[in-house]
Amino acid sequence: MKFVFDLDGTICFKGQPVSESLLSSLEKLVGMGHEIIFASARPIRDLLPVLHERFHHYPMIGGNGAIVANRGEIISTICFEDQTIGRVTQLLKKYNVTYLIDSDWDYAYTGPADHPILNNLDPQRRAKKVKLEQLQSIVKILMLTANNMKAAEEQLKNIDVVVHAHGNEGILDISPKGIDKWSGLQQLGVKEGEYIAFGNDANDITMFQHAMHSIMIGHSEQLATFSSEQLVLDEEIEKNLVQRLGEWGDSNIKSEMTRII
Known part of the structure; x- marks a missing residue:
């Protein structure tokens, strides 16, 4: 078993x-x-x-x-398609979203310096923190804070992605279609x-x-x-x-x- x-x-x-x-x-x-x-x-x-x-x-x-x-x-x-990343990036800008975005190894982070997510983020320094545009393949997006997270969540329904809302933390967890x-x-x-x-x-x-x-x-x-x-x-x-x-x-x-x- x-x-x-x-x-x-x-x-x-x-x-x-x-x-x-x-x-x-x-x-x-x-x-x-x-x-x-x-x-x-x-x-x-x-x-x-x-x-x-x-x-x-x-x-x-x-x-x-x-x-x-x-x-x-x-x-x-499994990575997001370039077109999908483009549409999500527009939402990041529109709603002033801070985020943790992962490639298969490295990541981009713009969230608060005291956000709880940092407790679990690469504690052994195995990866590199880089700018979003430097990530070669994006597999996961966490929207951490926004000026209107509910509106951002509603807009994501028009994009072909999988979204999990972590209500206790106020985070949107986004994966590629079918993942x-x-x-x-x-x-x-x-x-x-x-x-x-x-x-x-x-x-x-x-x-x-x-x-x-x-x-x-x-x-x-x-x-x-x-x-x-x-x-x-x-x-x-x-x-x-x-x-x-x-x-x-x-x-x-x-x-x-x-x-x-």
Whole structure:
């Protein structure tokens, strides 16, 4: 069985690396013959700092599906078309948008110096901060602040892109047409119904829709409809995740799913 994990708010919290207790649980699953895949909104560059280096060769999906890596190498990158970037750039100017824009590795940033996104942005200085026009291939756009974010969001509906609104942070997360975590899983050869998905936010919806079983960490109104199970996000979440993973590892997966249903 394949286990697919979102990172932030799912198995790592408050910008801290995934705990050793959770990492050990994942390794136990691998030792039992299961496969682990990480699927995040972060670009691959920013997945690496929160995972111990012994996990850096695991399959990874970054940028909500725009970047796929395996065995330590990027194997697939889906970029915005030039025409689309042109239209989005017009919106950036029109609504005075500050942003974080990622290529497959480097990035452009114009947001506030104290924005929380900086806590997770290239902490190990693996990439270069450059001007937008210097980025060769753009895979992900975060609109951070604007003089009218609602209007900007409405205008994006006229552009062929995928948009996730992170309501708690007031951020718009934009990906190329047809790109999401399920499309990233398909790039890795994953088939519908052959994996268990863990996530916490709207950008996990597509991978929940195609999973055999899906576990929501905490609560998201948008994600709840597609969730098979929920784990409460509290001070015991890591302990409860470790326990739950141990139960799956020690059981017949299909029998366990039948019990839950």
